[in-house]
Amino acid sequence: MIDIIKADGRREPFDEHKLRRSLRRAHIPQKHHDAVVRQIMSSLYPGIPTREIYQHVQNFFMSAYPEGAPRYNLKQAIMELGPSGYPFERYIGALLERQGYVVQVGTVVRGTCVSHEVDVLAKKGHEHYMIECKFHNEPGLRSDVKVSLYVQARYLDILNAWKKQEPPEEQNDTHQAWLVTNTKCTADALEYAQCVGMKVLGWNYPEHGSLQDMIEESHLHPITSLTTLSQSHKQALLNKNIVMVRDLEQQQSTLNELGLTMLEAQAVRREMATLMQEQGEG
Amino acid sequence: MIDIIKADGRREPFDEHKLRRSLRRAHIPQKHHDAVVRQIMSSLYPGIPTREIYQHVQNFFMSAYPEGAPRYNLKQAIMELGPSGYPFERYIGALLERQGYVVQVGTVVRGTCVSHEVDVLAKKGHEHYMIECKFHNEPGLRSDVKVSLYVQARYLDILNAWKKQEPPEEQNDTHQAWLVTNTKCTADALEYAQCVGMKVLGWNYPEHGSLQDMIEESHLHPITSLTTLSQSHKQALLNKNIVMVRDLEQQQSTLNELGLTMLEAQAVRREMATLMQEQGEG
Structure with missing residues (x-):
C-alpha cells in the first residue's frame, strides 16, 4: 500500500475509492473514471503529496476531457477567492440566495453586549441563520x-438582543448559528458545534450536503474555476463583485471590459457554457 | 507639540505626564524623574517611535541609576517570556500563587460539550477563576x-459541567472567567467582557490593579527583567521552568549551572538583590 502525504502533512494510504468518489462528486462522466485511475496509479510513489496527484488528474483532463478541469478544481477555485475572506462571504451569500434565502452579507448586528459584524445573515420563511464564514488560503x-x-x-x-425586540409574528421563528469554511474543522470544533446545535458546512462535511455538494449540485461555480481566465482577470472580476460563473454569463459586457482578444473571450464563453450544462454528460 | 509613534503605528502627542507616571509605576525614585524627563525632552523629534524613547530612558538608567533598568523594562521583559505562551502562563500562575491562590497551570477540564485546555485555574476560599492567558510577542x-x-x-x-458535579459544600461558590494579556484589548473586547462579568487584566488595564501594578507591587519580576543575564541564559532558565527572579534567588544552584564567570554571577546576584528590595529608595 502506497502512502500519500496530505495538505496538512499527515500520511495516509492511497485510496482508489476516494479518488473515484472525488470524480463522481465533480460530475465527471463515468466513462473517464477508469482512465483517470489508471493514470494516477501509474504515477504514484511513496510520499507523493496529494497536490501532485491532483495535478496529474488536471493534466489528464486537459488532454482527454477539458470540461472536467474546472469541475475538478473546485477546491482550488474556492481558495483562489482569497486572499481576503470577503469574496468567499459574498460567494456563500449568493449560493444561499439561489436556494431561496433572503441574504445580507457583512452587516453589523447589535447584540446585548456589543455590536458584531456578521458575515452572512440568511432568512427563509421562519428560519433565521447567522453565518460565520471562515476562509483559509491554505x-x-x-x-x-x-x-x-x-x-x-x-x-x-x-x-438575546433579537428576542427582546422581536415583532410578535416572529416569536416562534427559529434561529441557528452556522459555521461555513472552505477547509475543515478539528474534531473538537465539530463536537462542540454539534453539542450546541450549530450547523457546520465545510469541505466534504457533512458527508451529505457539504459545501462542495451544494456547489456541484447547483452548478454555481465560482469564476475562479474557469481555466480560460488568467489570475489577474479573475481578481479584476472579483473586485467588480462578480464571484460566480453564472453572474459573468449574465453580464457579458463585463467580459468585454477585461481586454481579452476575441479568441480568448470565445474560449471563456465556451467554458462557461459547458460548466453551466445541467448535468454534464455523465 | 511633538507627535510620537506608538508600537501599533498610531500617532499621539508626547505626554510628559505619561512618562512621569511610567517612572512612578516602575518605582523609580522621585529624585531621578526630572533628569529622565530632561534627557527625553532633549532627544525628541517629530515621529519618534516610543521604542526609541524607551531606549533613551534605559540608557539614562544604565549610567545614572542602574537599578532602574530592570524595573523600567518590565513590559519588554514580559515579551521576552515568549516565543511560546507557556512561560507567561506559568508566570501568571506563580503570581497568583504568591497572592494566596491555589493554582493549576495548563490543565484539561471537561466541559458539557468538549474538554478544554485551561491556561490557569485559580482558587481562593470560595472563589474559582478560569483564566485564559493571551500572550503576544509584539x-x-x-x-x-x-x-x-x-x-x-x-x-x-x-x-455547566461544574455545576452538575459540584459537591454540596461548594454550591454557593463563585466562578469567574479571566482574560489576562501582556498587551491590550480592543474596546469591543473590553466592553463584551465587562458586560458578561469577565475580568480583564492587561497592560495598564484596569487603571488600578493592572498586570503591571500587580507585578510592581509584589516585586515578582520575571527573570527576563535582569539586564545582567544574556538572552540565551534567560531562555535556558525558562526551559528549566524558572520564570521569576524570586525563584532564581531561592535556587542559586541553578545560577551556577549556567556556566557564568564568578564576576558575571556576582553581577546577577547584585541585580537580583536590588530588585527584591521592598520599595527601592523612592
Missing part, C-alpha cells in the same frame, strides 16, 4: 474549537 | 472581541 488549515466557541458566544449575544 | 497587538467571546463560551461550557 489547504490543511483547520478551524479549531476557538472558532466554534466564539461563533456560539456571538450568536447568543445577538439572539 | 507590542501593539491587541486581543480582539473574538478572544473575549471564546473565553466566555468556554467558561460557560465548563461552568
Whole structure:
C-alpha cells in the first residue's frame, strides 16, 4: 500500500475509492473514471503529496476531457477567492440566495453586549441563520474549537438582543448559528458545534450536503474555476463583485471590459457554457 | 507639540505626564524623574517611535541609576517570556500563587460539550477563576472581541459541567472567567467582557490593579527583567521552568549551572538583590 502525504502533512494510504468518489462528486462522466485511475496509479510513489496527484488528474483532463478541469478544481477555485475572506462571504451569500434565502452579507448586528459584524445573515420563511464564514488560503488549515466557541458566544449575544425586540409574528421563528469554511474543522470544533446545535458546512462535511455538494449540485461555480481566465482577470472580476460563473454569463459586457482578444473571450464563453450544462454528460 | 509613534503605528502627542507616571509605576525614585524627563525632552523629534524613547530612558538608567533598568523594562521583559505562551502562563500562575491562590497551570477540564485546555485555574476560599492567558510577542497587538467571546463560551461550557458535579459544600461558590494579556484589548473586547462579568487584566488595564501594578507591587519580576543575564541564559532558565527572579534567588544552584564567570554571577546576584528590595529608595 502506497502512502500519500496530505495538505496538512499527515500520511495516509492511497485510496482508489476516494479518488473515484472525488470524480463522481465533480460530475465527471463515468466513462473517464477508469482512465483517470489508471493514470494516477501509474504515477504514484511513496510520499507523493496529494497536490501532485491532483495535478496529474488536471493534466489528464486537459488532454482527454477539458470540461472536467474546472469541475475538478473546485477546491482550488474556492481558495483562489482569497486572499481576503470577503469574496468567499459574498460567494456563500449568493449560493444561499439561489436556494431561496433572503441574504445580507457583512452587516453589523447589535447584540446585548456589543455590536458584531456578521458575515452572512440568511432568512427563509421562519428560519433565521447567522453565518460565520471562515476562509483559509491554505489547504490543511483547520478551524479549531476557538472558532466554534466564539461563533456560539456571538450568536447568543445577538439572539438575546433579537428576542427582546422581536415583532410578535416572529416569536416562534427559529434561529441557528452556522459555521461555513472552505477547509475543515478539528474534531473538537465539530463536537462542540454539534453539542450546541450549530450547523457546520465545510469541505466534504457533512458527508451529505457539504459545501462542495451544494456547489456541484447547483452548478454555481465560482469564476475562479474557469481555466480560460488568467489570475489577474479573475481578481479584476472579483473586485467588480462578480464571484460566480453564472453572474459573468449574465453580464457579458463585463467580459468585454477585461481586454481579452476575441479568441480568448470565445474560449471563456465556451467554458462557461459547458460548466453551466445541467448535468454534464455523465 | 511633538507627535510620537506608538508600537501599533498610531500617532499621539508626547505626554510628559505619561512618562512621569511610567517612572512612578516602575518605582523609580522621585529624585531621578526630572533628569529622565530632561534627557527625553532633549532627544525628541517629530515621529519618534516610543521604542526609541524607551531606549533613551534605559540608557539614562544604565549610567545614572542602574537599578532602574530592570524595573523600567518590565513590559519588554514580559515579551521576552515568549516565543511560546507557556512561560507567561506559568508566570501568571506563580503570581497568583504568591497572592494566596491555589493554582493549576495548563490543565484539561471537561466541559458539557468538549474538554478544554485551561491556561490557569485559580482558587481562593470560595472563589474559582478560569483564566485564559493571551500572550503576544509584539507590542501593539491587541486581543480582539473574538478572544473575549471564546473565553466566555468556554467558561460557560465548563461552568455547566461544574455545576452538575459540584459537591454540596461548594454550591454557593463563585466562578469567574479571566482574560489576562501582556498587551491590550480592543474596546469591543473590553466592553463584551465587562458586560458578561469577565475580568480583564492587561497592560495598564484596569487603571488600578493592572498586570503591571500587580507585578510592581509584589516585586515578582520575571527573570527576563535582569539586564545582567544574556538572552540565551534567560531562555535556558525558562526551559528549566524558572520564570521569576524570586525563584532564581531561592535556587542559586541553578545560577551556577549556567556556566557564568564568578564576576558575571556576582553581577546577577547584585541585580537580583536590588530588585527584591521592598520599595527601592523612592
